[in-house]
Amino acid sequence: MDAMALHTLFRPGRIGSLELKNRVIKSPQTTALANQDGTVTQRLVNHYKRLAEGGPGLIIVEYSYVDDDASKSIHAQLGISRREHIPGLGWLVDEVHAAGAKIGIQLEHCGRQKFLGTQPIKTASDVSWDYVESQYGERPQVLTEEEIQGVVAAFADAAERAWLARFDLVEVHAGHGYLLTNFLSPHTNKRTDRYGGSFENRARLTLEVVAAIRERVPRDFPFSVRLSVTDYEEDGIPIEETVRLAQLLEAAGVDVIHASGGHHALMEYEVSPWYMPRALHRWGWEKIKPEVTIPVIGSGSLVTPEVAAEVLENGADFVSLGRAMLADPDWTRKAQEGRLLDIVPCIRCNDGCLDRGLNAGRSTGCTVNPSMGEEYRYPVEPAAVRRRVAVAGGGPAGLRAAAVLADRGHDVTLYEPGELGGALVPATRSPYKQDLAALRDHLVHQVRSRPVEIIAERAEASALAEDGFDLVYVATGAVPRTLPGVRLARDVADPKDVVSPVVVVGGGMTGADTALWLADAGHDVTLVEAGPAILANREVFTDAGVLPKILAEKGVAVLTDTEVTGLGEDGARAADGRVIPAATVLAAIGNDSGSELAGALREAAPGLEVVTLGSAARHGRVFDALHGAFFEARRA
Structure with missing residues (x-):
């Protein structure tokens, strides 16, 4: 797909009174970059400022807890529960505006999905999320009707704080298994009072929250609600109810429906990995859109410009991207310029962002973007002294190192006897691995588009030692273990x-x-x-x-x-x-890790600087190969 075919992404759009320069939205995605009291940090500001510089029309800031009782979900979560949060939020708004984007914020009560695992955990019914119960031994408490009214008031108070901080839009999170979804879904709502049973009762809390917010903030303050088209539970939210809810939300004054899907107990639908289809919730928002007159935002694994543009042509008014913009904050700008192979692709691995990020108690990171969460801290700058550098091995570590070394101004020679891509070549043989194949193509393109000499031969210690290199990176990969005759x-x-x-x-x-x-x-x-x-x-x-x-x-x-x-x-x-x-x-x-080449080089040329990268140094995942290569090469 050429740049002209992507034009639909860059048409101006409108959400209520808010005019947007294009149809691309950064989806709210928790980063754990705030302080423990929910206040804004410089790291958080840098993250969103860098995203804004990449060209999206709107950035919706990550979910923010609305009260100091039971709504906070995760460590270092952004807060909007107190007036003391407003100054930092205002700082964040101003920085994003100065960088050229509009900015919204998402309001959230975690309900049963409290990653912190600490009481109070309050939700619709005594239906536990097994992750929390197995980790911490804690079960949720059932909200009383009096407490429900406190939650409604907390959402309204938080929305007013968002308006006072001068956000351009406020969004209520009513999807992904958080509190409002706990009430909406028959899977988690077993109540017998006026908040349980029928659809009208299960939708009551969400509609009360919307009404309270609409009474509190000016009518021209744009208002979004994020819904799961379904939670994908057999006894969960049917799409027919989601469509009906969207109609009721429009009638209640909501300006846009932000449609995704899933919840944390079925994480593969919420943050879909490589073996799940792209745009997997599309079937749902295509059912919502004809039944409302307000715009619909489509969300969920829209990782490439081609997919996003096709979605806009057939079923959504805007697209929102989460992990794809963590992978490359310049996703929008590069897509608009037609530089598709320059986009660092999200490989939907859930490794840097979740597995060894939030799940490990850290801030969000990214497998393919070592600067995610540390924006502006690790620039690739020209080296003080230009050196002759050899890179042995054209796998992910070798390719990333070669590109960074070239950007530093070094004279780079890459040795690879086989197909460029290394371990990514067999790893991408399956159609399931389309995202990893995109990474392979990107890494190869980055090397081929730079002044890197590529020699289609195996690097030999004797030749490297004699050829006058100042530095050799050995990225020859791991050695597979074998079985006799197999x-x-x-x-x-x-x-x-x-x-x-x-x-x-x-x-x-x-x-x-x-x-x-x-x-x-x-x-x-x-x-x-x-x-x-x-x-x-x-x-x-x-x-x-x-x-x-x-x-x-x-x-x-x-x-x-x-x-x-x-x-x-x-x-x-x-x-x-x-x-x-x-x-x-x-x-x-x-x-097994290790490299005969590195040892032979050190023996043949004792004064030559030799650095091992990737699985030649230590067996790991793509995360380890790319991060290690990036940080080693930027020091050369």
């Missing part, structure tokens, strides 16, 4: 290259990914793991929690507590003497 899973390029039945040995990410790919191609697959469970070696939580279910649905048989030692006459031979029937056996039993 083919490596990563070496299979086409499902037609194997014969069923297939045994994949190793239940880590590579093994599970291979099994899914081959099962989708119609093969009879058994996944064998020596340990008690697959995906148990600290895989990303959205992978570890859901992939086993997907494999089962695809018909993949899983054998655990089974060590395979090699090939038998008719399949894979187990340590206990069993033979697991197979026409093809593939090994995915892990990797």
